[in-house]
Amino acid sequence: MTIQKENHTISDIPVIDLGGMKDNLKQTADQVLHAAKNIGFLFVRIPSEQKEHLHMFEKSKEFFALPTEDKMKYLINPETNLGYSAMRQEMVDTEHVKKGDFKESLNLGRLINGEPQQDLAVFADHMDTLRQFQARCNSIVCDLMECLAVALKIPEENGGRYYFSKRYLNDSAPQDVIRLLHYPPMDDDTNNDDNSEGKDIRIGRHSDYGMITLLWQSKVGGLQIQSNNEMQDPTKMSWLDVPVLDDCLVVNVGDCLQYWTNGYLKSTKHRVVFKPNTEQTPRYSMAYFVQGGEMALDPVPSALLPSKDASEAIEFKTSTEYLKYRLSVTYGGDY
Numbered sequence: 192m193t194i195q196k197e198n199h200t201i202s203d204i205p206v207i208d209l210g211g212m213k214d215n216l217k218q219t220a221d222q223v224l225h226a227a228k229n230i231g232f233l234f235v236r237i238p239s240e241q242k243e244h245l246h247m248f249e250k251s252k253e254f255f256a257l258p259t260e261d262k263m264k265y266l267i268n269p270e271t272n273l274g275y276s277a278m279r280q281e282m283v284d285t286e287h288v289k290k291g292d293f294k295e296s297l298n299l300g301r302l303i304n305g306e307p308q309q310d311l312a313v314f315a316d317h318m319d320t321l322r323q324f325q326a327r328c329n330s331i332v333c334d335l336m337e338c339l340a341v342a343l344k345i346p347e348e349n350g351g352r353y354y355f356s357k358r359y360l361n362d363s364a365p366q367d368v369i370r371l372l373h374y375p376p377m378d379d380d381t382n383n384d385d386n387s388e389g390k391d392i393r394i395g396r397h398s399d400y401g402m403i404t405l406l407w408q409s410k411v412g413g414l415q416i417q418s419n420n421e422m423q424d425p426t427k428m429s430w431l432d433v434p435v436l437d438d439c440l441v442v443n444v445g446d447c448l449q450y451w452t453n454g455y456l457k458s459t460k461h462r463v464v465f466k467p468n469t470e471q472t473p474r475y476s477m478a479y480f481v482q483g484g485e486m487a488l489d490p491v492p493s494a495l496l497p498s499k500d501a502s503e504a505i506e507f508k509t510s511t512e513y514l515k516y517r518l519s520v521t522y523g524g525d526y
């Protein structure tokens with residue numbers, strides 16, 4: 192699938208205020224669509240009264256500060272994709288990086304009726320923080336989905352403005368994941384020679400598997416997006432730095448949404464590197480992955496979409512099928 196023919200500059204990543212939906216839905220919706228189809232990334236402004244992400248960051252830092260043996264009690268369950276992944280356990284770029292990613296993470300599954308579906312004893316006293324963060328994520332996701340449906344002019348008989356959000360909220364098996372990430376400072380184990388991109392990698396080049404990802408960064412940057420998305424040759428890849436904007440979160444389109452829109456919306460490759468002067472600083476980030484669950488990977492009913500490339504075989508019927516395949520690659524076929 193052809194993704195992007197032209198290179199982009201950082202000014203292509205707009206800052207969008209979803210509060211604008213109230214008075215000017217069409218304009219806000221068009222801004223979201225423009226970014227989603229041109230670069231696959233956008234910033235969403237965080238109103239100053241919203242503090243849920245800050246509370247989550249505190250809990251995240253506390254978790255990663257625990258001794259390794261305590262964290263290992265929550266080791267990731269291959270069946271559910273929930274739990275703790277240790278340093279180097281994951282490798283998202285199997286083509287260009289030979290060692291696992293220089294990061295650790297904790298995947299928290301969706302709370303159902305406010306309750307966790309995994310062992311989360313370590314968060315037992317902080318469930319309200321988790322509940323409030325999840326509720327905030329859901330609300331941002333629904334706003335974004337409504338914007339996309341409006342700008343894609345989905346006919347009323349197909350659900351109109353609520354085409355995506357209704358399916359999302361009605362999904363029988365929602366598999367959204369909150370992922371807490373910790374990238375420690377460089378150490379003797381950070382061997383820069385073993386990746387052919389010739390860069391110090393915190394997480395290798397990848398696209399996200401699901402529909403939409405919300406990403407909060409905490410102070411330390413390093414996130415980059417590939418401006419020539421389809422380029423496979425590491426020597427010819429070009430990368431744009433995504434700045435850390437304190438009052439914004441980052442949003443990106445995932446593979447499922449690209450697939451559903453016949454490539455109209457772009458799931459752009461990205462990675463995190465050690466930026467100069469931050470090698471000795473840990474980076475914390477949090478991602479909220481909207482996975483799509485058991486929703487069928489059907490083309491979105493929009494006249495704006497290009498027709499499907501006939502050469503492309505339909506391999507996956509649901510988002511979950513696709514997710515399982517991608518995870519099996521990331522974890523080295525252990526799953």
Ligand SMILES: O=C(O)CCC(=O)C(=O)O
Pocket residue numbers: 370372394399406408414461462463476477478
């Ligand atoms: O930490 C980041 O900024 C990026 C994380 C990411 O891309 C991912 O987990 O998919």
Ligand SMILES: [Fe+2]
Pocket residue numbers: 397398399461
């Ligand atoms: Fe990602």
